[in-house]
Amino acid sequence: MDFAWTSEQEQLRDTVAQFLEARCPTTHTREFMDSELGYDRSLWVALGRDMGLGGIHAPEEFGGAGLSYAETCAVLEQMGRALYSGPYFSSNVLAVNALLVGDSSQSQELSHDVVTCVHSSTVAFIEKSVRWDLKELECSEHDGRINGQKSFVLNGSGTDIVLVIARCRSGSGFGLYAVQEDSVGLSNETIRSLDLTRRLTRITLENVEASKLAEWNESKHQEFLDLALIALANEMAGGAQRMLDSALEYASTRVQFGRTIGSLQAIKHKCSEMLLNIELARSAAFCAARSVSDASERTKMASMAKAMASDAYMKVAAECIQIHGGIGFTWENDTHLWYRRAKSSEVYLGDAPYHRELYLQASGV
């Protein structure tokens, strides 16, 4: 494995960082988090279409740039850092990944529109059992129609196409289906989410017309989840870094007892520990992003990356509030926006204890 960024990756990372810094300050995020859609669609199109980030790791047949997952993860790290709130993760990562994993001529065709942000998309795969495998999946398809309920769908409202994973009644096994959001029988309910910058939706499907894109099974589902975990872990590493940066910035300006609080050892030691936690989590995320092609390693790496990121992000977000003192607990101060993201990311796709266990199992222990 190459442990250094390539110059191209660095360039990509820096371009995205600069773009987000200019176009996506928290004032912008705050403005749109109260809007109906929850994000700025034009900004998302600018990123996905104009900057060509909509399908970085998708091969050309899928309309993508044909780069590696490491590049996608580099972009996500910057989005996590900037607390970008658009549907990049749900559409250009989750949905694109589902289409890649469920490789078929239909999924390739659909992918072109997702990659270029003509359509926004998301994947509906979590149900009330909240199991991450397919064992208790209830949502099912019969004669081209789907019945069931999906929850915790990221950016599910205002999405053009919902990719649904469902049991095939007509055949055996499972399938990946595409459903138009405005289909008859589909109802969309925005759930109030702790993370104000990532909308969650509950989608109820009653006899909704669906087109089957590909067969689905446990191993495809695992691959889909692994990819999602790795992407998320990288996004979380970026968010965690921002929390440290923000703490450092405050600590270097806030004066108490005639000195900056950053010159106080209690604060210094907190920040050193934050850095250590972030670096360890970042290493896991970095290496996981570079191991996706090796199926035997991928699951293990994905679980490690997620477990490390869950603990690190949560810890540094909490410490960042602490270092800000009273002001850190206000609505006005931006820290809570990241704290909310840290908390919801901590449990999304499985929390740290869950992934520690999976990691051991995947390591043969």
Added chain:
Amino acid sequence: MDWSEQRVRQEVRTWLDSNWDPNALLIDWRNKLVDSGWGMPAWPERWFGKDIPAAMIPIVQEEFARVNAVGVARTGIRLLAAETLLAHGTDEQRERFLRRTLTGEEIWCQLFSEPGSGSDLAGVTTRAIRTENEWVVNGQKVWTTSAHHADYGLLLARSDWDVPKHLGMTYFVVDMRQQGVEVRPLKQMNGHASFNQVFFTDARIPLNNRIDEEGNGWSVAMTTLAHERKAANALAGNTAETSRDGTIYQEEQRENAVLTEPYTWYPQRAGRVDLAIERASATNNLGNDVVRQELARLLMMAQCSEWTAMRARAAQEKGQPQGPEGSLGKLANSYIARQALKLHTMTTGLDSMLDGDDAPLNGLIAEILLSVPAISIAGGTDEIQKNIIAERVLGMEKEPRLDGGPFRDVRKN
């Protein structure tokens, strides 16, 4: 010379093929190795090296491992001594010391810490006074690992009391085998006695054993410490001995038995992560969910810490300046060791009350439990590492100091 990976592999392989002999005398082999430059390949050619980029060292190591060739002597702090002399010594000093240090003929110890100054190393009060034709040293050092075996010591002493503390120190190589040096062992909490008290009473140092300029001791000491932090991982290394054919291995083992005597417990102080799964299994704890959680935590931390070091190295090789990542790695090692200790206690259960022959693995587990506390003290405490990270990596404001002005007037123990 322009080194490519292929070229390095080719050359080291050819050299080993025609020179490595598992039945040679250890000293003959080491001399040959030192002359060849393959013993310290990243060093300059002028000084027993090959000038190869640090990134290619693993290739050399691989080739040595392939034929099981013995390397230069590495135990103890000899490489810290060698690196310090390489960086700050005169050519004459390098001539005099480097070869015999690398061949293992000379043993070194590090005379930095004192009863009155540990973390605050710049507070040393051991006096070095220059007379007409030599230096005379009086004072006391403490926690000096291996002083009881050492031929030479790296000594940081105060040569000027009237300037600020960092400016009044001078660095020396002191001959440990002389009248004015008395070494008394100190028994540690884990029963071993690898460190010592060292008393200097009119000990003599020839003028040409001063390293770098008078008053420049601090910057020389910083070089030694930088290498120490880097070596912290290596010291934690393993004790595994493979049975290999050849008389040179027996000789090496005999050498190691003496040289590594103070270090036999070092792997234990790092927590013995390598035993974690084995112990969980042997104690029927692999089905215990609480243990599994702690085990996974440990394995992940250890793995991620290794990767973090590799990322730092890779970034350096791409031209980014070397930062104090050593401190981050050292801090990580403390957390890993403590997590390992926690896990070993959980898996060992009530038997953690036992010691020696009555304890699991003939006392090895007990030794872990009693040795881990050293890791966050030796070589700079965790608190000091955190200060370094905060001030030098994160750029946080320096602590206000109360020890400015002439050292004579600074508050001391």
